[in-house]
Amino acid sequence: MTVTALRQVTPGPPGLTPHASPLPPTPAVERQAEVDTPADSAADAGVVEPRPGSRADRMRRPPAQLVLRLLAEHAGVCVRPVLVRRTDRDTGRTEVVEIPCGARLAAKCKPCAERNRRLRIQQIREGWHLDTEPTPPVDRPADEVLDLVRARADLEFDRRRAEMLADFDQVEILDRQIADLDAELADAPLRGNLTPTDRTPKEPRTRSTRRRQDTPDLPRPAMSAHTVGRAYTDADGETRRPSTLLTVTLPGYGAVHTSFRRGSYLVPCECGTRHGERDPLLGTPLDPASYDYRRAALDAIHFAALLDRWWQNLRRAVGWNVQYAGAVELQRRLAPHAHFAVRGTLPRKLWRLVAAATYHQVWWPHFDKPVYTVDRAPEYDKARKSYVDPKTRNPLPDWETALDTIDANPDAEPAYVIRMGRIDPRGINHGDKDTERSIRYVTKYVTKDVTETARADSDPQQAHFDRMHAELSTLPCSPTCANWLLYGVQPKNAKPGLVPGRCKGKVHQPATLGFTGRRVLVSRNWSARTLADIRTDNAAWVRAVLTNYPDAEDQADHHDQADAPNPGEPGNDTPTGDRYYYELARPDDPDVPSYQHRILAAIAARDRWRQHLNRARAQLSATPLPEAAKPSRTGGP
Structure with a gap:
């Protein structure tokens, strides 16, 4: 050729x-x-x-390893399994068990990430349109627990009397008895701690709760503990209990190139051009010189705290315990925003009022302008055990001293104030065609990293990304951030070796680009089941189906697997008192097959298991499970 x-x-x-x-x-x-x-x-x-x-x-x-990985992902087999050696204490038999890695990001393990996304979808679906409260009634404490608490009260009384009499030997004896009794209470069926872990806790700093004068006041109705939204009755007598799909965004920092369709019409951008979905200018500023990168970076850092304040204000304004489930994503302009499924509906005017009245104040030392540069940063003095000015050798004020200066000033202003941007509430009726589509819209990016949703595909987008990352590299991310040295303040718990501009916090990493909060946010009373409960109930449903409708050729193998405990289940991970003992295995151990052989066997086992389950489900549709075989909460995978 x-x-x-x-x-x-x-x-x-x-x-x-x-x-x-x-x-x-x-x-x-x-x-x-x-x-x-x-x-x-x-x-x-x-x-x-x-x-x-x-x-x-x-x-x-195609490379052989790529084919193997693609086939494993298609079959739903974990590509990064954890090897655990299981030893039977009765028979002495040892075997290697593969446990799924449980990764949340598709870049690490696509099957595990997709499995977790399906669990999130099921969790949101269960709690979105509830018509009854998901929290079960509290049980009455057992008599044994009441006796322990009564004994703990007697010890507390004796200790206080010994302190009044200055009998410190008796106090020491009582402290040991109290510690033993607290250990018994920790194992008792109680939720939370009976007493604080520290007898003399440090008094926290308090700030005034007076609202800012430049924000509207919130209504303060009487609070109610219910979490279910309001029901409406139509003219034909049908009762509906709608909920809300909510989108929360941050304010603008300058005009950016956008692409928006109104039906089939492509709306022109502010620059006068109609941008397609793959236009290289999408998300980039029209004027990079006037774009406020500093405020955009600070808003990304404190966006998680702003969301917490938003839900607090919303619950106070409506007077009941609003429940939510959603995820945080990154817009094309590299600003985080969030989509939430909210139980119940509210008037649009109230939504906008709460958004206008929501803000978060950052009470840190002011960091408006750097005092030092990365090249000429403060140095650590071993003799003084403090960071000092490189020229004058004077020590920098430590963190507590800087906060005391703020507390001593009655006219002090916060270092930064972050506010809400635009919100978009949309009503969703239970059972409509938009319900399932909205749930998948909320969870569509939970398997991706933050920056994967706004990846730079052109030189202008890469320049915008680099400028945002450069701004984040020198801003303080927390009280312990090394970047505080650039602003003339020692970080909290300062230690030798801190280098400003090289803080290892997630805020400064390109994979997060400022956002370090939880990607998936679910309120405490969203549903009666957590992800672990849903996973356990799904496994119980599969186990019940396969047990009652086994194949003749797979019946023996199925019962052998069903009798073996799962290392991930509670009660099976303690090595003492159980039949099985577990320990981590190494890939280079003699009894561990190669990675390729293990993945090939797992793919075949998964395919056979799926075929077996499909045949059992077909029989289940014709002959339902007996009542004794049904788990407490059914609901197949």
Whole structure:
């Protein structure tokens, strides 16, 4: 083949061809399928096929490891399993068990991340349109617990009397008895702690709760503990209990290139151009010189605290315990925003009033302008055990001293104030076509990292990303951040080796770009079940189905697996007093097969298990489970 012919060769996709595997075609495969159609054949397009056995022909072949990973992801097999060696104490038999890694990001393990996303979908679906309170009634404490608390009260009384009499030997004896009794109370069926862990806790700093004069006041109705939204009756007598799909965004920091459709009409941007979905200017500022990167970075850092304040204000304004479940994403302009499924509905005027009245004040030492640079930062003096000025050698004020200065000033202002931007509440009726679509809209990015949703695909977008990251690299992210040295203040709990501009906090990492809070936010009383409860109930449902409708050929293997305990279940991870003992295994242990062999076996086992379950579910639809075999909370995967 000539050099000209080699240059004309179009390399194939790195994935599988449509006929090579039962995997669904990827976008790259679909594009290759379009190339292979008769209308766009190699002869018509002028493409010369590579010579069999040539380097170009070898490079077109999909890598074996990629095929194995794609097949494992398609089968739902964890690609990063944790190896655990399980030893039977009765028989002495030892085997290696693979436990799914449980990763939350698809970049680490796509099957585990997708499994967690489905659990989130099920959790949101269960709690969105409840018509009864999800919290069960509190049980009456057992007599044994009451006796322990009564004994604890007697010890507390004796200790206080010994302190009054200055009998400190008796106080020491009583402290040991109190510690033993507290350990028994910790194992008792109680929620929370009976007494504080520290007898003399440090008095926290308090701030005035007076609201700012530049924000509207919130209504303060009487509070109620209910969490279920209001029900409405239509003219035809049908009762509805709608809920809300809420989007929360931050304010603007300057005009950016946008793409918006009103039906089939593409609305022009402020620059006068209609941008498509893949336009390289989307999300970038119209004028980067006037774009407020500092405020955008600070808002990203404190966005999680602002969301907490938002839900506090909303509950105080409406007078009942509003419940929510949602996730935080990143907009194209690199500002975080959040989508929430909110139980119940509220008037739009009240939504806007709470948004206008919500803010979060950051009571830190002021950091408006750096005092030092990264190249000429304060140095650590071992003799003084403090950071000092590189020229004058005077020590910098420590963190507590800086806060005391703020407390001593009655006219002190917070270092920064973050406010809400635009909100978009939308009513959703239970059972409508938009219900399931809204749930998947809320959870569509929970398997991706924050910056994956706004990845830079062009030079302007990369420049915008780099400018935002550069601003975050020198801003303080917490009281212990090393960047406080740039502003003339020693961080909290300062220690040698702090280098400003190189703080290891997640705020300064490109993967988070300022946001460090929890990606998925679910209120405490959203539903009666947590993710662990849903996972356990789903496993119980599968176990009940497979036990009552086993295949003849797989019945023995199924019962052997059902009798073996799961290392992830409560009560099976303690090595003492149980039949099985667990310990971590290493991939290079003699009894551990290679990674490729383990993944191949897991793929085949998963396929057979799925076929077995499908046949059992088909029988279940014809013959329901007996009442004795049903778990407490059914609901298949």
